[in-house]
Amino acid sequence: MIARIWRGATAADRADEYLQYIRETGVPDYRKTPGNRGVQILMRTHEGRTDFTIISYWDSMDAIKAFAGDDPEVARYYPEDDEYLIEKHPNAEHHQVVHR
Numbered sequence: 001m002i003a004r005i006w007r008g009a010t011a012a013d014r015a016d017e018y019l020q021y022i023r024e025t026g027v028p029d030y031r032k033t034p035g036n037r038g039v040q041i042l043m044r045t046h047e048g049r050t051d052f053t054i055i056s057y058w059d060s061m062d063a064i065k066a067f068a069g070d071d072p073e074v075a076r077y078y079p080e081d082d083e084y085l086i087e088k089h090p091n092a093e094h095h096q097v098v099h100r
Helices: 012-024 026-032 061-068
Strands: 002-011 036-046 049-058 085-088 093-096
Touching: 002 012, 002 061, 012 026, 012 036, 012 049, 026 036, 049 061
Parallel strands: none
Antiparallel strands: 002 049, 002 085, 002 093, 036 049
């Protein structure tokens, strides 16, 4: 199994709105892609900003490519992300899951 990890940040007062947006856009996309094994969303608010870490779990890099495109290292964004995000990491990390 492979974990795909992406990070971004919003202003703290927009965090709940962005979380709802992710739940309506990204999460359904993850779940409908064959080979997806689930998704976790982590939030941390500190000094006026909220950091998001999204960890999705996949059967293979081919499954990730079906979601992310031919270059799975490039982060995938949705149309309204720019409205919420004050920091966008351009890349996603991939790690082999060795214990769960």
